[in-house]
Amino acid sequence: MSEKPLDLVYLTIPAKPDYVGIARLAVSGIANRMGFSYDDIEDLKLAVSEACTNAVDHAYCGGEGEIEVSCNIFSNRLKIEVIDRGTSFDVQEVEKRTGPIRMERSMNSLRERGLGLYLMKTLMDEVEIKGDNGVIVTMTKFIRKDVVESHVESSTSFHPNR
Template sequence: MSGKPLDLVNLTIPAKPDYVGIARLAVSGIANRMGFSYDDIEDLKLAVSEACTNAVDHAYCGGDGEIEVSCNIFSNRLEIEVVDRGNSFNIEEIEKRTGPIEVGPTMNALRERGLGVFLMRSLMDHVDIKGDNGVIVTMTKYIRKGVVESHVESSTSFTNR
């Protein structure tokens, strides 16, 4: 992505489940200030939560560590980096294991198969994952101003009486 960000917000949290909500709240506040829609803010929060939870669950394997969340604020988009310095993984292997979801497995089994990566890619406009001395997840969401949500009726759908 090109251009220089207008602002940069950095947050470092312990790689513990109790702190993932702080990253969600920070991203929510930034996205709200930027003018994202409610639905897009919810998507951003879930994607950030998945990236942070992956770091908590897989990067440090219960040991101590930190997760860095960086929000690069542009006029038309928000780019979020979630970085850990723990165990890396092979994204191609995760994507091969991610297939149709079958009835029966627990959520932990689904998470092991790459459901978090699938969700991040479904919710964001662009996701890039690199594993080198940890994992760097870069996610981008564009602001869609002037776009009417599909579940909202436009004013032209009402008839004048």
């Protein structure tokens, strides 16, 4: 039996570039409230932006459609699903075409070759992509509170006048 989230925030936006920022802002607010670090919040925003932009650019090919963004809030992680009901694609084929990144290629050719997928997988702890009757991108980021705490001096050890 799978663990139930503490809360679920569900957002539906038009599949248009102008609305991707709303998804980024919502995820940023949720992650901030959960206690994610600044860097992790930036990673979350970029990964969600890439998933939504892929849906805008590829799922509906400029036509009408919607993107569903669900944020499953757990005590130790945020699980985000970005769902479109547009054109599916073969994830393994895109990853195979992506290959290693070479500096002589332009950024436009990188974006066409799967840079968004690469970024999502690099920035998030877990990424799963299913392409059946649309695309479902599931991304998970764990809260790393111990990383910050282990590098911060306690207030009792700080003496500015010594």
